[in-house]
Amino acid sequence: MSIYKGILDNIARYVKLTDDEINEFTSILKTTRIKKRQFVIQPGFVSEYRNYIVEGAVRVFYLDDLGKEHTVSIGIEDWFFTDFHSYLNRTPAEYYAEALEDSLILQMKYEDVEExxxxxxxxxxxxxxxxxxxxxxxNTRVxxxxxxxxxxxxxEYVNKYPQIANRIPQYVLASYLGISPESISRIRSRS
Amino acid sequence: MSIYKGILDNIARYVKLTDDEINEFTSILKTTRIKKRQFVIQPGFVSEYRNYIVEGAVRVFYLDDLGKEHTVSIGIEDWFFTDFHSYLNRTPAEYYAEALEDSLILQMKYEDVEExxxxxxxxxxxxxxxxxxxxxxxNTRVxxxxxxxxxxxxxEYVNKYPQIANRIPQYVLASYLGISPESISRIRSRS
DNA sequence: TTTACTCCTTGATAGAGGTCAAGCTTTTTT
DNA sequence: AAAAAAGCTTGACCTCTATCAAGGAGTAAA
Known part of the structure; x- marks a missing residue:
């Protein structure tokens, strides 16, 4: 089964591409394997790619002045991620993207996507x-x-995304929801 | 000067349309005047339009079970607004959109935009x-x-959007930032 | 110029949840 | 299997800010 199946199915849910168009699209995809705890995006470097997760889990987070992490997004199979601001404006990233598991991602360069x-x-x-x-x-998250x-x-999160909540460390979910890890622990023990 | 100047300039910052395309586009625009405190979107009714503000100010807000308002977006001239979830899925809106001033907006129907x-x-x-x-x-707001x-x-908000902050009631800004009006008042008095 | 809204301010109080610290458990590495 | 690292839990304490309540200021209507 093609490594591109997931992303092509995703596209097919919205539009119909010809075989030629599919070939043109897949030709810009770069396949990358990343190990758990490895960074795909780092502050100071331009986030060159829109990334699609074929297999694994990745989170994007912001590290504030006090050294605290704030998770922007958590993605598993069939999700996209990038530092959008950096990607769109070709400016140095402000976020990290870190593999939460060994992952396989498809990367498409800004210029290629635009072209x-x-x-x-x-x-x-x-x-x-x-x-x-x-x-x-x-908007809903805001x-x-x-x-x-x-x-x-x-x-709300645990009920909506049980498969993600059970797969990622609790401190990551805490930093995604804007709650301290200790409070998450207490919330869980309360019921 | 045409009522469409603002939105056409906005488009021109991204793409070049032919005169025919411009005519097709402007032909789907419905011009609507709304009075201060009037609602453009209400829970229970589908948000049929993507709305562009030509003149005035509009906020979108959510009313929770306890009767508290939470502002999703605040828009002035050259901003778009809608209840995106309702608009995209043709389901009843969950938000209100309310004119903060007498306003002039351009409305484009979902079907027309898609077509x-x-x-x-x-x-x-x-x-x-x-x-x-x-x-x-x-993402930045999250x-x-x-x-x-x-x-x-x-x-941060006041420095970034002074012209908006000075134009809207403070309780609206409070509900946009997720702060009580009383706390905003105290923050201001502190400096 | 009264009346009535709407919006803002100030004080008192309470509580949700953050921080710090220590110990425990689970996973990973050697 | 032992050691180390990563992650989770629990307790004590404290701070930020929400809430409740009352009054004031500015604006619009009568």
Whole structure:
């Protein structure tokens, strides 16, 4: 089974590409294996790629002035990740992306994506439709952060993504939800 | 000066449209005037339109079970707003959109946008590029919410958007930042 | 110029959740 | 299998900020 099956199925849920277009698209994909705890993106370096996870788990996080980690995104199979600001503006990244497990990812360079999107209309449609949904999800997360208690956010996440919650360290989930690891531990013990 | 100047300039910052394409695009725009305190989107009704603000100010907010308001977005001239989840999935809205001033907006129906985007490649590009930046901004807001104190978030916003902060009621900004109005008042009095 | 909103401020109080510290458990490495 | 590293739990304490309550200021309506 092709390594590209996942991403091509993902695209096919939104648009229909011809065989030629599929070939053009897969030709810009770089396959990369990363070991657990290895960094794919680091502050100071431009995040050159949009990354798609074929297998494994990756988190993107911000390290603040006090040395505390704040997780921007947690991705498993069939998720995209990058430091979007760095990727779009070709400026040094502010975030780290770290493999939480040995992972296999597909990387597509900014220039290649832009070139293909400007030439292949359906591919442009795909990214537009995909990202509109990502934005809708991000809005939900913002509201959850400002309107819900730590306990509510924790159970909401665990119920919505049990397969992810059971797969990642609790301190990562804590830093994603904006809760201290100790509080997560206490929330769990309460029930 | 045309009422469409703002949105066409916005598009022109990303892509070049032909005169015919511009005409097709402007033909789907519905011009709507809304009075201060009037609702454009309400829970229970599908958010049919992507809305662009020509003149005025609009906020989108969520009303929780306890009757508290949580502001999703604050927009002034040259901003888009909608309940994206409702708009994309044709499901009843969960948010309100309320005019903070008498406003003039341009409304484009989901079906019309999709039809044009599937036919006019540069327009699809425009929305893709625009929304990628919106997503990048949304990520920044998430990190700000989980990593910064109320006081830091307040001054960050005021320094970044002084023209908006001075134009909207403080309780709206409070509910956007996830801070109580009383705390905002105390933060201000502290300096 | 009263009346009535709407919005903002200030004080008192309480509680959610952060921090620090120590010990325990599980996983990884050698 | 022992050692080391990584991750989780629990207790004590404390701080930030939400909440409740009351009053003040500014604006719009009558």
């Amino acid at each position: 293909l999107c400007s030439r292949i209309h359906p591919l442009c449609q795909y990214f537009r439709l995909y990202i509109e949904r990502a934005l809708s999800y991000s 509201i959850s952060n400002i309107s819900k208690t730590s306990e509510e956010r924790y159970w | 044009l985007c599937s036919r006019i490649h540069p327009l699809c590009q425009y929305f893709r590029l625009y929304i990628e930046r919106a997503l990048s901004y949304s 990190i700000s919410n989980i990593s910064k104190t109320s006081e830091e978030r307040y001054w």
